[in-house]
Amino acid sequence: MTTELPVPIPRVEIHSTLRSAREREGRYRLVGSRCSSCQALWFPRRFVCPRCHSRELEPYQCSHRGTVVTFWPDTMGFPAIGYEEIEDRVVALVRLDDGVHVITEIADTPAGRLQNGDRVRMVLRRQKREDTGNWCYGYKFEKEAG
């Protein structure tokens, strides 16, 4: 019998339903901010423009279409919490048509059928369960036909 204490079971981050709900416009519709003064676009939303320091920002729905900059088939064996069961999960950096960049999952497209420069569009998909058991929803992107 060992005298060592056991390795602890890691605690999973508690991310509140309230906090998730506050950012639903960003996750559901890619709503960020546009500076009313210098017109700069920002995602995620901001409360001051870092370019001109105006605090007059308005909600701005980013383009739902874009282009794959690069992507990574998540094969390392350390999947994100709540995403363990998705096989061949592909994570990508996408440049939206208005110039905003996002990190996103590419849904329903194995890495072998994806290449840089592919056109993609936003889709609203079920994501993971919160600790309350509720399902989270949010954006993914899928490859455009043709």
Added chain:
Amino acid sequence: MTKAGDKRVVVASWAITPRVDSQEIAWRELLVKAFYEALEGAGLGPGDVEVGSVAYNERTVSEAALGTHTVDALGLRMNTPMIPVSHACAGGGLALFNVWHYLASGQFEVGVVLTFQKSEVYDLMECMNPIGNYPDYDFVLGFTHMQYGFLRDRWYMEKYGYDLEPSARWAHQCHLWARQNPLAATYGKPMPSMEELLDPGPEGVRARSATHRGPTATATVLVSEKRAGRMGLEPLCAWVAFAFRPPYIGNHFFFAGDPDHAGHDIAEQPAMLQAARKAYELAGVAPEDVNLVQPHDLTGFEGIMSLEGLGLVPFGEGGRFVLAGGTGPGGRYPACTHGGGIAFGHTSVGSDFQAGFIENCLQLTGRAGERQVPNARVGVVQAYGTHHSLDVVCVLRMLRR
């Protein structure tokens, strides 16, 4: 090499604990071990310490107000200012920044920089990786630190036309250095083959990444130049600077909020460039004066990108520099001579910055043993926190008496 700035702070001593896997050891015990070993090295007692800063990861311990816990645990006078810093792997650099400024202010003569990584709440892997940089999006949508790193590596390769070989060569060189460093996690272990390091599959990805983890603590005693003169210390001086980059990874593309960032994408590190320029200026050196460098390499390509971010190699040329032997013995910039994150080990705030700092101290004082870089007088150490949301750069320089 130009004259260093008027404000000088001297490194008096340092200590780093070996990695311990036992759950019997508490963070206080690790910190005490490092602190008293460093004090002994400086010939000082706890009553000599006037100020300090402790770097930790707030996800790994339950205590709030860590300054008071640290002063209490170390047996310091209760009026000793002790500033806690939590900024992921780069936290040690920020603690150094704090103590440096306290000493340079002239108000204090002896300070201590403390770091520890001992996971009492989350384990080392879980404490940062799955949360992502921007939890409102990244945690909920399932994006992790590892994905950021591999996306960045892949884009670097595609943008600048590389295959896996530079990353594999970087890792191989780190392993070679680590086989000469008894403190390295891989010391005494078999060398990985180039075939293993070039494997494009998950095993190869792991082999080219910092997968050797474990708890550590470090302590570094700094003193004012005046006090160093009284103590008869060698004039080993440190200067440190840092800069931020937005935490959301999408904003690592042409970020318009800072003109220095606007022209860069995720394959380049403008915050590191800003920090490096400042650190060089403070130390009175230029990149060409640097003799060796300890960049933060959680993957081979991250080390390569850091050579570029530090202004030592032009953007996009780091891979070719490594393939030409530029980071090995006799190279222009010997890099990660302690073994780096890949072969020395990755302990986040525990020692990712401090291990490189201590390695430079050993090198600049001629105490690096088999891996000694001849005639080294200027060494650079760099670490990032939360995927270059913060880059800290320190120049260590052995001044002439």
